[in-house]
Amino acid sequence: MNTIRQSQILALLISSLLGVAYAQEPTQHTGVLDxxxxxxxxxxxxxxxxxxxxxxxxxxxxxxxxxxxxxxxxxxxxxxxxxxxxxxxxxxxxxxxxxxxxxxxxxxxxxxxxxxxxxxxxxxxxxxxxxxxxxxxxxxxxxxxxxxxxxxxxxxxxxxTSSAKTHVKPKSFDAGKTSLDPKPIETIIGAPVEKTGEVYKVTIGRTTQMDGHPVGKTMGVNTWAVFAGSNDKAIVEGDFAVLETKLQGVLKALRGAGIAITTIHNHMVGESPRIVFLHYWGEGIASDLAKAFKAALDAQSKT
CATH class of the missing domain: 3.30.1460 (Yope Regulator; Chain: A,)
Structure with a gap:
């Protein structure tokens, strides 16, 4: 019985050591690059x-x-x-x-x-x-x-584009003197637009989890847009909170509409599912900017 027991222990030790060796062995790349x-x-x-x-x-x-x-x-x-x-x-x-x-x-x-x-x-x-x-x-x-x-x-x-000269565009209007009509923006986006100071903001929340607890809109997991200016001359700027798998679609939708991407980064660590945040800026007719924002929202919903 002792011999059998010793053999079992020896087999377990060998198996464990082999497992460690395999775990430590680096992944082998295949193929040859031209x-x-x-x-x-x-x-x-x-x-x-x-x-x-x-x-x-x-x-x-x-x-x-x-x-x-x-x-x-x-x-x-x-x-x-x-x-x-x-x-x-x-x-x-x-x-x-x-x-x-x-x-x-x-x-x-x-x-x-x-x-x-x-x-x-x-x-x-x-x-x-x-x-x-x-x-x-x-x-x-x-x-x-x-x-x-x-x-x-x-x-x-x-x-x-290496000869492009980085510059700050001259101020064309004061965001504090916004006169645009928010109703068409609400209709296009399909979400309520709230007046915040002198500008109009839409905020759409989503949820992730951190340490097993839900974290949502108020904690900063949200997509938002601020509209300022007039109906004919406006700006939109804000932040998209997107799943990693949806990032490329949202980027393509915004760039396709002429919206500039200003940063792409994380705001949190350890969340699940992981959320990527991208900030953006656009100028133009208010309704066109709202359509661009809506197209990017729709890109998040595509399977």
Whole structure:
């Protein structure tokens, strides 16, 4: 009986050790990247990391003359756009980060979305930078050549718009003197519009959970829009709270209507389901702006 017991214990120990070994073994990448083809299609030179089987192409933004807190920066100090390719099974994954001046953000974002590249984040990496520089994170999965072609178009759009001069548009009206009629906006959106000070705001709540407790509209999990100005000359600005799976659809709807995306980021950590927040800005006829907002709302409902 003791011999049997010892054998059982030994078998359990061996099984446990093998399990730990398997758990610690790194995931093996499959496939071979055509490095020359990726460089050709992206128009950028890269470097292969043999340990990760990932190929990273870089485009330094040497065309920018950026200062941060009075310090003259170079492309090597964090102002280099990049995209990394890695084979995963029978597909290729791409991830990257695009360095953009403010006026470049939305043209480059549209280029990415139109060419099958997902936009996953948009935010600043610095404070006190002049001119203001934002960073757009991207990703995608599929055929290596198709991905490289799309990334090449994104890089080309950055180059095409690199002469854009970031500027602050002259003030065209005072939001505190809003005169627009909120009724057409309510009809288009299908939700009540509340007067907040001198402007009009619509807030649509949603719910997630944190530590097993529901968190909703009042706690900040909501989509909102503020309308200001006149019927013919208005602005809309606000925030969309979207599920990760709905982010790309909402971005496409807003960009398709000419609405500028200003940031994409998280407001919380540890929530379930995860909520991504995107801030936006638009100018135009009030009813057109309301239609753009409604189109983005509808994109959240699509399966």
């Amino acid at each position: 490095i020359a083809k990726i460089e050709q299609l992206t128009g950028a030179k890269g470097k292969l990391d043999t340990a990760e089987n990932a190929f990273k192409v870089t485009v330094p933004r040497s065309d920018l003359a950026v200062t941060v807190a009075g310090v003259k920066m170079t492309a090597a100090t964090g102002f280099t756009s990049w995209a990394a390719f890695s084979p995963v099974g029978d597909k290729t994954m791409v991830m990257g980060d695009m360095v953009l001046q403010e006026d470049q953000i939305n043209p480059v974002m549209s280029s990415a979305l139109e060419n099958g590249i997902e936009v996953t984040a948009l935010h600043n990496h610095f404070l006190w930078d002049t001119p203001k520089v934002m960073f757009m994170h991207i990703g995608g999965s599929g055929d290596a050549e198709s991905l490289a072609t799309s990334i090449g178009k994104v890089f080309a759009k950055i180059k095409e």
